[in-house]
Amino acid sequence: MNTVAVSEEETHEEHHDHGLSDVGYIKVALILAVLTAVEVATYFWDFGVVEVPSLLILMVVKFQIVVSYFMHLKFDSKVFSYLFVTGVILAMLVFAAMGTSLAFWQNPSGCDISAFC
């Protein structure tokens, strides 16, 4: 019983040690705000060929920061990561399947893409 009690105390301590301090979270939010400002800047200035790759990279970085720090996945059990990453991977497979079924990747029939082919 003592073992159970000790392990429970440790578990509670771990929970409280999880994550960052309030100041740490504010710093993370500031980083997210700066990244959002850079994203919005691509609308006002022409970034040329790097615009789309930059926006995709910024999106992934912001996604990763929120999931890792605000949602605590970086500090929490790997089980949660597996559950969530499985959903994200399946979502990307849904996109690939839909793109394939609607001839998104190529248009071999040569029909007008603005119509339903």
Added chain:
Amino acid sequence: MADIDEIDTSNLAYGRTEWDDHHHLPTNTGLTNEKVTMWAFLGSDCLLFGALISTYLLLRNRVGPATSGPTAADLFDIPFTSVSSFVLLMSSLTMVLAVTSIQRAEMDRCKLWLLTTAALGSIFIAGQVYEFTSFYREGLGFTTNISSSAFYTLTGFHGVHVSLGIVMLVTMWVLVSGGQIGPERAETIEIIGLYWHFVDIVWIVIFAVVYLIP
């Protein structure tokens, strides 16, 4: 395990026991069922939004052979949407501050951050209602063309998620104010927070892929 035998079950009819408030039943993973369930739900919700975002991307430029009218991309007001996105992003900060507050047993601060998060979410929803209204006035209805249907379905579903989140946040505020949720049940606030952060990351994707990428 001996702790379970010592539970006072006399008030089981009223719901949670004192033991429930301080412990969770042992599980194989050592994780609470509530938290695992929320993560499983969020993983499955990725599929919903994956399908909706995919549909929009595939149909964004298609007005169809039998319909016409503008696409949503023709009417976007990026500066306005950028402010809305920033508001939702900052609501994730106030949400995480609510969680850390209740973990430190600072109940007044927790209530303040919960209300602030709900208020920021409401501002985001108000912005979405304004955007939809202005689009409609410019001739972009839900059935105007297939592109508009895909746009309204995607952003509308996200708006519903945010609205449900606001309801949950206000409910949490009421429960914390009434003393039904204390520091010993901080995980309840954390689980609501997971949902709120999820709607934020979905918007991060929508804002970049739908609004910003030409």
